Amino acid sequence: MTPPVTTLEQTAAAYKQASEKAARRVVICGGTGCIANGALNVFEAFVEQVATAGLEAAVVLNEHTDHGSVLISMSGCQGFCQMGPLVTVEPDGILYTRVRPEDVAEIVEATLVRGEVVDRLLYVDPVEHTHCRGTAEIPFYQRQTRTVLAGCGVMDPEDIREYIANDGYVAARRAFTELKPETICEEITLSGIRGRGGGGFPTGRKWELTRIQPEGKKYVICNGDEGDPGAFMDRSVMEGAPHRVIEGMMIAARAIGADEGYIYVRAEYPLAVARMKKAVADAQAMGILGDDVFGTGLKLDLHVMEGAGAFVCGEETALIASIEGHRGMPSPKPPFPAQSGLWGKPTVINNVETLATIPLILNMGAAEFRRRGTEKSPGTKTFALTGHVANTGLIEVPFGTTLREIIFDIGGGITRKDGSIDPDGFKAVQIGGPSGGCLTEEHLDLPLDFDSLRGVGAMVGSGGLVAMNRNTCMVAMARFFMQFTQNESCGKCVLCREGTKQMLALLDDIVEGRADQGTLDILEKLAVAVQKGSLCGLGKTAPNPVLSTLRHFRAEYEAHVFQKRCPAGKCKALLTPEICAELCKGCGLCLRTCPVGAISGERKQPHVIDAAKCIKCGACVAACKFNAISGATS
């Protein structure tokens, strides 16, 4: 029943042979982002149009039949979500962006039949205004080092054979058939890889701690409960390279002696759940997982479990409680999961990205892995780059890359509300989500790694990078995160449960104009208390956004508190709209919009606002077509 060890090579050879029959390959990005933009319709249009054009097409590679000249497939997230749906044509190396189903006929006719490029669908550099033919010419991709994400966006995530054809499961097979568990732990320790989920704990040490526990039942868990608002790296990896995650889990299982594992995925990620489930089933069918892994007689079963919506379950002890069918509440450490985890058994929990990196380390060796990144934080890291940047999406860079490179070279610069580039618009970047902190202009040249960020009061977190332009109110931002953590606090520790609530109330006082010096003092004191009095990472880091904005944008807090003024003009309660006489055309729109009749003026003459009548609703600011009404007082 068990397939022989050579199966991987046979599968790879058969797949390669079949794929060589296709002269061209059309890859349509099938990440959540592109699907939301209509990638599925584009896919169908390709299948239809290719047939109409008289070309033979194949959607599924089949070794046994002689099939067409064009292979059409979906891929995982290609990263450039904002420009989706993305379509790549290989081997021409063309990347088409924002492809609509009605564009497909033209692509088929021009590119697939005549071998020409459809210029209007190419990416246009927003700064240089040049057309970029493919990823090699697009700055967004040029500056990245894609290793973990290498397969995402190229390979069909639902085809195990393609993964195998690209050296997939070779590292896992080596781990099971050639390497001793202690050798694997040693190699991983040597590589210096640190947990990508946020804490940055050395993965090798975690494994070794679990390995040395007495033999018996052990578990390996993949933490795919990516909860940081503004982060989607793990989703993209699970959707784009599910087999790599499984391979990483297999190596972890072998290293610690586990025979069962769980992949815990957020319920908000239905596509990731579906792809992980299919990948596990396919691996089982090929004898890669199951009762006799690679014919070694060793057993490994993996289960995919869907979360039910609780941010705190990203905390390992809470996640374990959730798998056991309880409320996801963290428990004190020690004992660490390595000693007593799932159902009291030694357990290794690793983040998705960490696990997806493991096969790379075994394949390239620890020394080669260390060549990228910094001394204390080797390797590369994926980041979800979002917010007010020209190019949002999923990126991967070596540790030690500066924020300037990420925001300006890859991200293409800071944008205004209307999407145009504002060369001086940079205000801050929130890194690490609600547990992290903000980085400002002075940190633009700081090489990013686990330790440098901790040094400035922020953290890598799972890798969410939200860029903010100068019109963002940092106090409102801090309040937003506090509202999030307050909402997600599980309620176990008093200081987290009540403290976050009080901190939120204090921040409300500040943005609504009820605060004084005392508010700031209590806020700071309470922040430190919550950090100290909470059991898990959620509470310990919940005050970080407040503390870091207080540190870098204290003047902004003080403007809210003492002058009752929001410098960014975002806090509605502090708004006193004013009409700029030079810009006002006297169109009368604001006059008609104002619900309390506070605006007066003759037609075609500058209007004025009666501050006594104004209720600060902001309706006039939104209504004005000439940006003549400013929100903030000067």
Added chain:
Amino acid sequence: MMSAIEQPMNSSYATTRKFEKVCEILDRNGRDPAKLIPILQQVQDEYRYLPEAVLTYVATSLGVPPARVYGVATFYAHFTLKPKGKYVVRLCNGTACNVKGSMDLLEAIKKRLGLGEGQDTTNDMLFTVETVSCLGACGLAPAMVVNETVYGQMTPEKAVGVVEDILAKEASA
């Protein structure tokens, strides 16, 4: 189906009949208390919410205190003890969506559907409007999901347009 659940249960025969689906789900999961979360997820898929009577029934069947089942059902954001509308509109309020104006979408949709302060579901049970912490579609901020369909790079006008389309479809159905 929902109204059947809310009726008082008299005979044991009727009880078994009413909970036939629940029994099927329990059996599928081997009546294992560790599988409580998947069980509740499948029950909610079936009823679109977790009726109180079902929670008690699940607790008894698994041999655990009802308090534990209730605790789990109220802890996780995905479980709801109130019936939801036919179309569940989830507005992402993750960081990226928030800075790109997701709250304006919420206001616009609630206004179009006539939902007041603290009201999530329309009286005709057609729509439930809620915010979620992050959909992981940050590259498309602000994002919105209606049942399973993701809509990206929304504006208040586009969001209301999606709602209008559904209303039109329902009116003609």
